[in-house]
Structure formats: C-alpha cells, structure tokens
Amino acid sequence: MTARTTDPRVLPAIADRWSPRSFDGSAVPAEDLAVILEAASLAPSAYNQQPWRFLYAVRGDANWDHFVSLLVPGNAVWAKDAGALLFAVSETTFPRPDGAKPNRSHSFDAGSAWALLALQATHMGYHAHAMVGMEFPRVRQELAIPEDFHINAAIVIGRKDAPEKLPDGYREREAPSGRKPVSAFAVGGKFTDLPAD
Numbered sequence: 001m002t003a004r005t006t007d008p009r010v011l012p013a014i015a016d017r018w019s020p021r022s023f024d025g026s027a028v029p030a031e032d033l034a035v036i037l038e039a040a041s042l043a044p045s046a047y048n049q050q051p052w053r054f055l056y057a058v059r060g061d062a063n064w065d066h067f068v069s070l071l072v073p074g075n076a077v078w079a080k081d082a083g084a085l086l087f088a089v090s091e092t093t094f095p096r097p098d099g100a101k102p103n104r105s106h107s108f109d110a111g112s113a114w115a116l117l118a119l120q121a122t123h124m125g126y127h128a129h130a131m132v133g134m135e136f137p138r139v140r141q142e143l144a145i146p147e148d149f150h151i152n153a154a155i156v157i158g159r160k161d162a163p164e165k166l167p168d169g170y171r172e173r174e175a176p177s178g179r180k181p182v183s184a185f186a187v188g189g190k191f192t193d194l195p196a197d
Helices: 012-016 030-041 064-069 073-079 106-123 136-142
Strands: 052-058 084-091 127-131 149-158
Touching (some): 012 106, 030 052, 084 106, 106 127
Antiparallel strands (some): 127 149
C-alpha cells in the first residue's frame, strides 16, 4: 500500500483513511459498531437536528443477505466480505409546529456523520467504504424508508484483506487514491478564480 504524503499536522486517522474493497469476512462486533456509530452521532448539524439515520446489518445476522442483495452486483461481489453494511439516510425537512420546512443541509450534515464514522473506524483498525451503487427503489421500499428521507449512501465496514482475493478489474484499484492539491479546489475569492479542471 502506498502511504499518502500529507502535512505532518494532518491527523493520522485522516491521512490513513481510504476505501478498500477487499475485506476478510469477519463480523464487526456489536460493541465496536456502537462506538463507531457514537462517533457519527457527534457530527455537527444545522440546528442540531442530527438528520442522519443509519440502518445496518452485521455479517451473519438475519438482515445480512437481504442488505447485500440491495447493492448493485459490481458492489455486492466484494461488499459481501465486509463485517457490517449500513444505509445512510437523512431527513429532508425540519419538523416545526407550523409545518415542516425544507432542510437544505441534510445531506451535508449526513456527510459529516459519515466522515466521523469512517475516521473512528480507521482509528479502531477497520476500514469503511461508502458507495451509491445500490438499487435505490428497492432500498426505499424494502427498508421502509419514508419519502421525506433521502437515501445518501451504502457503507461497508470491515477488516482489510489481501487484494488478490478480489475479482479481476478490482485488484489494481486496491490502494489509497490520489488527491487534488488544495489549490485546485480552494481559492480566496470568487469561483471564477479557481483553476479550470
């Protein structure tokens, strides 16, 4: 594995976080998953609404095969070896006495919860991989997700394994991906001051 080069002041869990596809098939113990989800609960959110919800299955439980079947085949082929599978959804409105109001930051807030979840998993020796390759209509219907919740991503958590166990076409991608330099996405000024892609 190629390590990322970062400023030494970047937290190690951030630099070490990446999204593997090869997992060793061990379940994530309930007590570990609880800690990982508690870390997610500490994410900031607009008005402290905490709009995220996580529906999960742990490898070997009654929901596991069903949850894996909700992924597209290209993800299910490797995600089946993870230890936990979660679906992250977020409430799209603010409940108010005078009627629900749109929550424009629900996905942004759920993304913050995902990031803390991934960092906590990394800190505990796991890896997390988020994806949008799923059967969205089936996820909504079969997991009984209300219409006022947005389906953001599926997430697997597990212990990393050797790339060689992956099918052809996946092995060569089994390494931390590169990152754009900060100057490519952040500028002190207008959007038009950003460099062209």
